[in-house]
Amino acid sequence: MSANPPFLTFATEKEKNNTTSIKALLAKYVYYWPVLLATTVVLLVIAFVYLQFADPVYEIKATLLVNPDKTTTSQQDGGQSVLNRIDLPNSAEIVENELAKLKSAKLINEVIRDLELTVSYKVKNGWLYDDVYYNGPFKLRMIKSDLDFGEKSQISLKITVKDEHTFLMENDAGNLQAFSFDKIVHTAMGTWKLEPTKEIINFKGALLKVTLFEPDKLTAFYQKKIDASLEDKLATAVDLTFSTNNKQKGKDIINHLIEVYNEDEIDEKNQETQNTIKFIDQRLASLTGELTGAEKDIENFKSAHKLTDITSDAKFELDKLQSNDARLNEINVQLSIVDGIEAYVNAAKNSNRAPAVIGISDPSLVSSIERLSQLQLQRDQMLATTPETSPDFEQIDSQIRTTKTAIKENVKNIKSSLTNAKNKLQSFNTTSESSISNLPTQERQFISIKRQQSIKENLYVYLLQKREEVSLSYASTVSNYKILDNAYSMPFKWPNKMIVYAIAFFAGICFPAMVIYLKHLLKGKIVDPSEIENELETTILGEISFDKDASSLTDNKGIINEQFRILRTKLHDLRSDGQQSRVTLVTSSIAGEGKSFISSNLGLVLAGAERKSILLELDLRKSAITDSFKLAKGHHGITDFLSGTVAAGDIIRPSGVTPFLDIISGGTVTSHPAELLENGKLNQLIEILKTSYDNIIIDSPPVHLVTDAFILARVSDLTLYVIRQGNTPKSELEFIKKLMKNDKFPLVNIVFNGVNNWKYGYGYTYDHTYYEVVPGK
Template sequence: MSKQSNQDFFGSSKVAEAKSFNIREFLNKLLYHWPLYIIFCVICFSIAAFYVRYKRPVYEIHAKLLIKDNQSEGKKTALEELNLTGSTNNLEAEMGLMSSIPVTKRVVESLKLWVSYFEPTKYYSYRDLYKDSPVDFSMIKPGEGQLDHVFDIIIADDKSFLIKQSGDKTTRFNFSNNIKTSFGVWRLDKTESFANYIGRTIRIKLVDPDEVVKWYQYQIHETPIPKSTNVDVSMDDEVPQRGRDIVDNLLISYMDASVQEKRESTHNTLKFVDQRLASLTGELNNVERKYEGFKSNQGITEIADQSSLFQGNAQDNQKNLNAINIQLSLIDGIEAYVNSDEGAMSAPSTIGLDNSGLTSLVEKLTALQLEHTKLLATLPETNPLFNPLNQQISSTRNALKQNLKSFKSGLQTTKRSLQNLGSGYQSSIRNIPGQERELVDIKRMQGIKENLYVYLLQKKEELSLDYASTISDAVIIDYAHNGNQKAPIPKSVYGIALMFGLLIPTALIYGRDAFKNRIQSKNSIISATGLNVLSEIVHSDDPDPIVVLHQKTFIGEQFRDLRTKLNYLHGGRSDGRTTLFTSSIAGEGKSFILSNLGTVLSVAGKKTVLLELDLRRPTFATRFKLDDKRPGLTEYLIGNATKSEVIQPSGISENLFVIPAGIIPPNPSELLESTELVQLITELKKEYANVLIDTPPVHLLTDAMIIAHLCDVSMYVIRQDYTPKHELEFIKELNAEKKLPRLNLIFNGVQSDKTGSNYGYQNNSYIKEARKPFKSRLKKFFSRF
């Protein structure tokens, strides 16, 4: 079989297995320490039983409250319609008021929760005497600073009591008398339960009320119920009656505070409305006076009538002006006729002319000119008959001109008057919209003030009704009642006790291993180094260093298994096999393993020699009880002895021989580098089937690496609960650098039950070991702790 196949045979599957978590190994390790688990379980269950027995039970207290939602009801109060409250009530706001300091403080003060009364019981515990106290504490005048005091009293008789002081001293006081102490002036009064407590001790505990308020704010919980406006109010208390009283008082105080808040808000709004009404009264009077003055100054009665009048007058004036213009037009025509040459124009029309004299003169002139025209048709113009006619025409024309001039002047004067009058009418008509607008603004302001005044008067009446009929928005559905017992719950307490009874020893076991920083399991070796553990050797308490000679022992079977694996490592060779044994530090058992392996090899008929190269701390002479007068390896290397002189029979088997170290030299490393050692090992390989070499710890000294090239296989010994974990990194580097040939690991001193490892043959009834001595069994039992 090749070297690579040997390595695969012993390593690959086990390395992979070591990298996964082994639940069986974990459980076996815990089961090894079963007495530790029993002790801690007993302790934890005892504590749990004591806790369940003497811990006062804590109960859940519940109450249910319905908070009305005004928005969902579609109704608004007068206050909400005025929008002076900021927002309507909602669930969160109401819950905030419920858990506010003023409401909680009212509960604390009404129930005097800042005073507690207790009676001593067994095991230094106290029974709460809520509603059952024989005395009632009253603070007359508190002292300076926070109130935080505890004192014990002894009820001496029906008239007096004793206050315990330091030591065994007591001071007597009478009931209902004022007592002055460091925390204030106070007194004690008797209650209905007083007669049952004469001669007994009562503890009174005083706490600052503000601190109590903070405490109950934390203890009381308001939880909205989904898809509703209901709120579940709950708290936990050792005294169910006190819990119910607190929750009920909280609900009543909250409802009172809610009503008071609404009344205060309504009262403030009423004051505001009254102030606004007084202001509006003055403003309304000012607007009305302004309206009256404007109409008086403008001479206005009604804008519409006055506008119609102005429009009618303007139309009449325009009609008259049009008539005058017609008259003037006729006058202009007559003037043109009068001023024209005779016969140049036809006679003008006088229809519509309002001057009869002027009309007659025009008609007369027209008739004279017609006559003159007729005469011209028969007579020459120089005829004396034309003279009187021409004189009449001239005189009529002159008269007509004078008459036209005076009449035209009158018409023009009348026209100017009508034009001025029409401009006045137009100006008045143009001023009417502005006056109307100003008057409308005044009337609008007057209407606004009147409407607002009437609205506020109406709301004042509604607010007054609201103030008189104010009720809370909350309704108590369920008053406070006891719920389930919250603590202690025996099943939970014992379950926690069991959990701690298992967790504490587990933490101690693994914590102790982590603190010790020693190698505990084969899997940790494989995971850290990547190397296979060739063999595990169980721990042995046998004082005899050669343990394989005893019949039917587990450790003997393990060494025989190692012998078989060694054959594979040497590739089936039967002669000249050289195996080096080393470790990280002293005391890991490499000499023990080498001695017992050499023994089982020799018993199998293999001629074996054990070579002790640990020249600094030799042990072979003592282990094999050799003759210490005979020379050893040191003497041979310095030339003071021959090979035959240093080889001694082991006295165990005829096939087992030992070469002890001999005297301790001053320069052991130099001796190991000598050619004599190389020659010796070469000769031993020819004479013996197995040469087993014991070397010093390789992490402390370089001796093993000096002779490593002379060996075929290296055995590296690691001892459970002894070898430090940091040595695994050194072994990994040693293997990576190939400083030792064919490196294999042996895990020594293994306590299988303690580490969780298991060996099939160890639990097999086929191999029966002799019963160990009582002392050994007792030591093993205590190791389980």
């Protein structure tokens, strides 16, 4: 068999395709191009208006260089052996902690309080309000606040500046009332007053909106708006950025945040030093009284016994004993400090005050105490922004426990060493005291008193020296960061014209497209041929295109007429061998699906092949066939034959279009058509017509509305079930499937009518230009 003729550009077989092609998808939306275009134009106009009135948003930026504390990042060789098991934080971890601190609620609250950000002032300028951050006409001072924000984040007042001494504000009754500047005002929000500034003269007659913000929500707002980030993961340079409509306000916020961060950093560094100075001062105060008492004892002893000097032997033994006592006293001080450290690490909870390490020469223990103090400070900082139950505390708590374990081991070793040294010195003292006991009693007593005075004097001088060293350290404390760039304003980042117009353009396309998609989705109508084929598990026998200019009868040219010819060919292929005459029932589920249109044009194309055909108007409730062929009404028809009033030959009438097509109209209107169809005469009529006609086409009522079609199916050989694109509900497919399964209709074949590929993007695409060619050219 030869291939299909080249002039046919439509497919003769429908292929299943479960995926929607891009071309079909685009075609469905192109149908609505006026809507898409109008929406896009409107949104572009809105974008233009927005760009004219939108306040520019500037990005304020500052850069800090964070230098990790040297006491943390570098350990002495002696201490490294003990701490090598502890996971000390590296520079990156320390900087991450500083980033969290810069955005902490504590520092943000200080900035808000110092810059008075809980109150904003905006002056009306046309339709909008402009911020007057630093050059406003007055300042609001709350004397006693009764503010109740509830769920709101702000409360606003509208103030009109009448003159330099008076302003207007709505009272509780809603009327404008005059108030004086610098005078106390009592309202529902509390007791307050407005203090005029030197700029008041420039705002005469101006309307200002004064907004009071809820402090906690304002803090949370600035925590989100201020961004602290590393310029490079391998570096310690921190970028502080803040987006705002007011450049000066943004600069003040960032600069003041750096200032309060510096103050807080120095305060934390001085905390340990202050604790040490306090400990030394307490010891010095105690020693002052003891030393005074010892010196008074020497004075009284010499006066009582008239002593002026001691022997050289006694001097030698005394010097040796004093040397041992000085060392013994130093050991006792260290033991006292070690006991304090041991009690500190063994305590269940520790205060912020770390134990003093003055006099401890072991670098390992000193570095461990410093490490523990830093970890405690870091944990306190985290508590300011994070609940204690957070998993983030697990790592730092583990480091604290490990550090305490190392300190305990170190204390144990140091304590043992100091105890041994103490025992040896006490033994030496016993020997020296035995030698001195041989001296005269008076000299021995004097030496004992002198020794006590020397011990206290040496300890007093030692503590004075340490206090000066600590004080010098306190005075020279500096922060661990350096300002690389103070706050400066970058070019405004919003609104960006290209982005705004791009958003408007794509929204103008996407929004109506979404509405169109939802419209088709919620409408629940059949638009895709694959929905029919997949649900009914059958192929579509033929498709008839939609043409809004087409009448109920097609002409002999054009795509729709050619589609009916294709349908005629397929119906011929379905004819049984030896079948001379065939009865074709044309029906549908509901009204408006085009079954009468299909019946009329199918009759024409069958007659066009010079096959004698007749069209029966058996939708007795309507006269669609009679109207399509423009036949005169009032002629006898099928109801008249079924009623027995006329013979079969009296109801047949020519179509007036072709001699090969006749028509039997509905006839006289009846109120009980189903009963007439079942009286048995319909079978007689069909048998009579079969003797004269090759094709008998029955135009029946919708199946889902009346029972007539089920009666007509008994005398039919084949059924053409019409489904119309965009009109037939998807729910009807289940009904049709049951009809086919129960064999209620003979040889059911689907005709997909009203296919509008331009509107829905589904169905075959046909080339109309071929049918526009004039024959002979």
